[in-house]
Amino acid sequence: MAASERSSSVISASRLYAPYVEADWGFKNTWYPALFSHELGENGVRGVTMAGHDIALRRSRGKVFALRDRCAHRGVKMSLRPMCLTADTLSCWYHGFTYGLDDGVLKTIVASPDDPLIGKVRIRTYPVMERAGIIFVFVGDEEFAPLPPLEADMPIRITDDANAVAHLLDENVYVRGIHRTGNSNWRLAVENGFDPGHLLIHWDNQIVAATDRKLGLGVEPIAEGAIKIIDEPDGPKGIMNMYNTRAYKFIMENKAVNMRARGKNSYYARTSMVLPGILLVEHWPAPGWAQYEWYVPTDDKHHEYWEILVGRCRNEEERREADYLYDNFFEPLALRDFNDNDLFAREAMQDFYERGDGWNQESLCAFDAATITWRKVAARFNRGIQEPPELHNSPQSQR
Amino acid sequence: MPTQITSTPPPAAAANVHRVTLRFEDGVEKEIEAGADEFVLDAALRQGVPLVYQCRSGSCSTCVGQMVSGTLAMVRDRALSLIASEIAEGKRLLCSSHALAPSVVRLHYPSTLIYADARGNFEARVAGVEWPALSVAKLAIALERRAGFSFHAGQYVRIKVPGTGQWRSYSMCSTPRDLPKMEFLVRIIPGGAMSEYLRAAREGERLQIEGPLGAFILHPGTGLHVFVAGGTGLAPILAMMDEIRHASGPKPKMLLSFGCASDKTFFYRDEIELRKWWIPQLSVRLSADRVEDPASGLIEGTPVDALGTEAISDPQAAAYVSGPPPMIEAARRRLAELGMSPERIYAERFVAS
Numbered sequence: 161m162a163a164s165e166r167s168s169s170v171i172s173a174s175r176l177y178a179p180y181v182e183a184d185w186g187f188k189n190t191w192y193p194a195l196f197s198h199e200l201g202e203n204g205v206r207g208v209t210m211a212g213h214d215i216a217l218r219r220s221r222g223k224v225f226a227l228r229d230r231c232a233h234r235g236v237k238m239s240l241r242p243m244c245l246t247a248d249t250l251s252c253w254y255h256g257f258t259y260g261l262d263d264g265v266l267k268t269i270v271a272s273p274d275d276p277l278i279g280k281v282r283i284r285t286y287p288v289m290e291r292a293g294i295i296f297v298f299v300g301d302e303e304f305a306p307l308p309p310l311e312a313d314m315p316i317r318i319t320d321d322a323n324a325v326a327h328l329l330d331e332n333v334y335v336r337g338i339h340r341t342g343n344s345n346w347r348l349a350v351e352n353g354f355d356p357g358h359l360l361i362h363w364d365n366q367i368v369a370a371t372d373r374k375l376g377l378g379v380e381p382i383a384e385g386a387i388k389i390i391d392e393p394d395g396p397k398g399i400m401n402m403y404n405t406r407a408y409k410f411i412m413e414n415k416a417v418n419m420r421a422r423g424k425n426s427y428y429a430r431t432s433m434v435l436p437g438i439l440l441v442e443h444w445p446a447p448g449w450a451q452y453e454w455y456v457p458t459d460d461k462h463h464e465y466w467e468i469l470v471g472r473c474r475n476e477e478e479r480r481e482a483d484y485l486y487d488n489f490f491e492p493l494a495l496r497d498f499n500d501n502d503l504f505a506r507e508a509m510q511d512f513y514e515r516g517d518g519w520n521q522e523s524l525c526a527f528d529a530a531t532i533t534w535r536k537v538a539a540r541f542n543r544g545i546q547e548p549p550e551l552h553n554s555p556q557s558q559r
Numbered sequence: 560m561p562t563q564i565t566s567t568p569p570p571a572a573a574a575n576v577h578r579v580t581l582r583f584e585d586g587v588e589k590e591i592e593a594g595a596d597e598f599v600l601d602a603a604l605r606q607g608v609p610l611v612y613q614c615r616s617g618s619c620s621t622c623v624g625q626m627v628s629g630t631l632a633m634v635r636d637r638a639l640s641l642i643a644s645e646i647a648e649g650k651r652l653l654c655s656s657h658a659l660a661p662s663v664v665r666l667h668y669p670s671t672l673i674y675a676d677a678r679g680n681f682e683a684r685v686a687g688v689e690w691p692a693l694s695v696a697k698l699a700i701a702l703e704r705r706a707g708f709s710f711h712a713g714q715y716v717r718i719k720v721p722g723t724g725q726w727r728s729y730s731m732c733s734t735p736r737d738l739p740k741m742e743f744l745v746r747i748i749p750g751g752a753m754s755e756y757l758r759a760a761r762e763g764e765r766l767q768i769e770g771p772l773g774a775f776i777l778h779p780g781t782g783l784h785v786f787v788a789g790g791t792g793l794a795p796i797l798a799m800m801d802e803i804r805h806a807s808g809p810k811p812k813m814l815l816s817f818g819c820a821s822d823k824t825f826f827y828r829d830e831i832e833l834r835k836w837w838i839p840q841l842s843v844r845l846s847a848d849r850v851e852d853p854a855s856g857l858i859e860g861t862p863v864d865a866l867g868t869e870a871i872s873d874p875q876a877a878a879y880v881s882g883p884p885p886m887i888e889a890a891r892r893r894l895a896e897l898g899m900s901p902e903r904i905y906a907e908r909f910v911a912s
Contacts, residue, residue: 171833176836179837189807189808276614276615276616300807301808304807305808536836540836540839544807
């Protein structure tokens with residue numbers, strides 16, 4: 161091929177989103193949910209792994225602190241057998257290396273109080289924010305500054321809907337949900353979350369039948385504007401499937417296989433996905449409610465699947481009503497039965513992408529435009545690709 | 560990752576101070592002054608000679624050295640991890656030893672272990688040759704052993720052209736994070752030693768490199784980064800842009816002005832388009848001295864012409880200029896006219912050979 165022809169070639173989408181394909185361990189320098197507030201009581205210690213970072217969380221005098229969950233001495237996880245000897249430290253249960261909660265500096269060694277390491281060695285800490293009953297940790301490079309606000313790593317506020325769903329960070333909201341382990345890479349989970357073509361796995365789900373909801377067999381982009389890019393200045397970046405417009409066509413039947421979607425109640429459930437991989441489904445599982453999902457990378461083969469419902473709630477009576485709906489309708493039918501099908505699909509994709517060269521072997525079709533757009537947007541706006549832990553956990557360089 | 564908080568030990572008292580020679584595995588010697596009231600390790604660190612160490616309390620043996628001559632006495636009020644026979648052989652823990660006489664200590668690691676910037680010779684193999692344009696080759700090599708070699712984006716190495724006794728210098732267009740793979744852009748010159756070699760180069764062939772060399776590196780700063788590159792002078796600029804792309808934290812605004820001799824020989828357009836997508840802070844001007852096809856979309860002129868005449872108002876701005884010497888001189892003049900101070904203009908000269 162002549163040089164002049166090369167120079168005017170159109171760049172393939174897969175080259176544009178190459179950094180996304182590199183992000184096996186997730187994106188870094190971003191806020192991820194670590195635990196529900198109620199999972200970490202006063203003086204509690206819990207260990208979590210996010211994007212390969214082992215992190216110990218401790219609540220002391222109401223405030224949550226996050227430290228690297230590896231003692232500098234022999235590398236054991238301190239969360240395996242929590243030991244808290246003072247209100248402002250976390251001790252390692254093995255030899256008593258004791259670290260300050262706020263700075264990670266070695267304050268004492270229980271059995272070596274005059275040790276020269278004291279005050280010199282430290283383990284890294286992580287920024288923590290607790291909002292809406294969820295503990296968020298900023299996972300990534302310790303030196304990253306300035307910290308982005310939590311709002312930048314959240315779904316956008318909906319402003320183009322008269323009956324707009326609530327935002328997680330609003331006042332007077334009801335927030336409840338679950339999280340569980342997904343046995344697939346985080347990207348397969350993200351791409352399942354907003355996939356316009358995957359409604360097929362939901363067409364016979366209990367919630368669809370019970371609420372007579374008109375969901376379709378799938379949704380196909382047929383006009384410009386089907387996929388909107390979210391690019392708020394200093395705010396969320398991602399994509400939105402504009403199901404509330406005529407740019408998407410709902411496929412209700414396929415005569416070739418004599419298949420027809422049921423349901424008469426038509427209420428759009430618009431989906432959007434923002435970095436680092438947060439799904440918002442509007443008006444789901446019921447009009448006026450919003451479902452949020454995170455797919456927090458644990459390692460390159462597992463993610464923590466967070467499913468949260470957000471609704472407006474101004475008083476105790478509304479809270480009791482929401483609890484009734486959550487316990488008897490939303491969690492069993494939406495978060496469990498409906499989303500179990502999604503979890504199944506993501507785990508079914510895993511071996512193709514893990515063992516094979518899935519990212520280069522897949523054959524995407526018309527409704528995958530949203531997937532390609534998401535990959536390109538993620539490649540452009542992420543705050544860094546997480547290195548595998550062999551690199552970021554390597555021992556001190558002087559060794 | 561456990562990280563040491565560095566503290567500055569007190570300066571040595573003038574009395575009882577002796578010269579200690581530190582002899583590294585690679586033959587490099589460093590001399591320090593150490594007295595009876597300061598540990599040898601502390602004295603070395605204080606005088607800017609980094610050594611390998613860890614616990615600083617005599618427990619881990621990381622800082623062990625072999626006494627060749629002189630007298631290094633270890634303290635007695637610590638439990639030391641050396642056994643008696645090792646001490647008898649002259650092994651000493653530098654974190655717990657005082658110099659009582661002029662001494663020479665041999666260390667078991669090369670100075671390059673810590674002096675990553677020190678140059679050395681390394682074996683590599685050809686990993687591939689691509690032709691982005693008729694007059695430009697991209698040479699990829701892989702180091703045989705990664706250990707001991709590191710560099711800063713923007714630096715170069717000398718490559719011994721296989722089958723000849725000739726050495727040629729090329730800037731890496733890859734970044735340190737791509738090691739042990741390294742990539743170079745080579746301008747093809749009829750009859751040139753490397754040019755002739757690359758036409759017939761085979762994957763897996765061995766070659767020797769020396770480096771890293773050069774001081775054309777990124778300087779800290781959050782102001783506008785102006786990159787001006789001509790021809791294969793693009794190589795170190797690409798490495799710098801990719802280094803910034805992978806760095807943590809907010810990215811500076813960047814402007815790349817890149818030009819080639821003609822639109823027919825213009826290369827790496829898609830590589831630049833990719834970076835425009837990956838780095839939202841980057842804007843790009845592409846030019847060619849001669850533009851025959853207006854549909855190419857290239858600005859006619861040099862990359863210095865393409866900078867335009869709009870003043871650079873950011874007082875924190877820095878410029879990185881890479882290309883043939885006349886282009887560098889023109890860029891210096893133009894950037895000064897646009898308001899940049901000369902000491903914030905860094906340049907790398909490319910001379911065809």
